[in-house]
Amino acid sequence: MEQSGRNKIYNGEIKILELLDGAKEAEGLTVIIDVFRCFTFEAFALYEGTKKLYVSGDIDKCLSLKKEHHEYIIAGERDGVTLPGFDLGNSPAKLMMDFDLKDKIIIHSTSSGVQGIVGARNATEILGGSFVTAKAIARYILDKNPEKVSLVCMGWSCIRPTDEDTLCAEYIKSLLQGNDIDLSDKLPTFKDGCGKHFFDNKDKKSFPMPDFFMCLMPNIFDFVLKAEYDASIGLYEIKKN
Numbered sequence: 001m002e003q004s005g006r007n008k009i010y011n012g013e014i015k016i017l018e019l020l021d022g023a024k025e026a027e028g029l030t031v032i033i034d035v036f037r038c039f040t041f042e043a044f045a046l047y048e049g050t051k052k053l054y055v056s057g058d059i060d061k062c063l064s065l066k067k068e069h070h071e072y073i074i075a076g077e078r079d080g081v082t083l084p085g086f087d088l089g090n091s092p093a094k095l096m097m098d099f100d101l102k103d104k105i106i107i108h109s110t111s112s113g114v115q116g117i118v119g120a121r122n123a124t125e126i127l128g129g130s131f132v133t134a135k136a137i138a139r140y141i142l143d144k145n146p147e148k149v150s151l152v153c154m155g156w157s158c159i160r161p162t163d164e165d166t167l168c169a170e171y172i173k174s175l176l177q178g179n180d181i182d183l184s185d186k187l188p189t190f191k192d193g194c195g196k197h198f199f200d201n202k203d204k205k206s207f208p209m210p211d212f213f214m215c216l217m218p219n220i221f222d223f224v225l226k227a228e229y230d231a232s233i234g235l236y237e238i239k240k241n
């Protein structure tokens with residue numbers, strides 16, 4: 001963390017919550033955490049110059065927008081598998097390899113992270129969280145100093161908790177409390193656990209191996225992903241802040 005954050009400690013209330021019920025319960029400044037792969041995908045998209053990035057939990061809404069605006073890129077998955085009629089799934093590696101993102105508009109729909117954003121109705125502010133922006137998130141919270149912070153681990157398809165989301169929440173919490181968990185011996189273990197499908201040849205179309213490594217590069221971006229509702233389109237826009 002940069003010098004401006006090193007001497008700060010967050011003394012407010014921090015809750016670590018889980019899944020869609022956790023998102024609905026979340027209060028205060030809320031971080032919806034989805035490491036594999038929603039908010040890693042979105043961080044890379046905005047870093048690469050995407051003009052606007054909207055999220056929707058409604059598949060039909062995404063397809064309707066694509067029909068009206070052929071130039072839009074619609075990206076989405078359910079249970080990790082690319083949705084029919086979509087331009088791509090949820091792979092940051094394929095996004096980077098297959099698309100020129102400069103000035104593009106993306107509509108993104110996922111089974112975990114996006115559902116958390118839509119479900120966090122009681123939050124005063126919503127951020128998307130993953131390892132690639134973790135220290136930037138902690139810095140942002142320290143600067144804002146809200147009364148309450150909710151860290152919501154969205155898990156697999158909002159059905160079950162996952163180790164990577166839980167560790168990311170614990171890592172952000174540790175940074176807020178003046179610590180810095182050493183991730184170097186923890187992240188590689190995911191290869192044989194929650195990330196093993198990235199190394200299964202049967203799943204490489206939906207889960208390309210590079211995604212695993214891209215999602216587990218801590219703190220490579222110095223911005224946060226902030227969700228703001230845009231009434232003109234009826235969707236949350238994810239902005240680089």
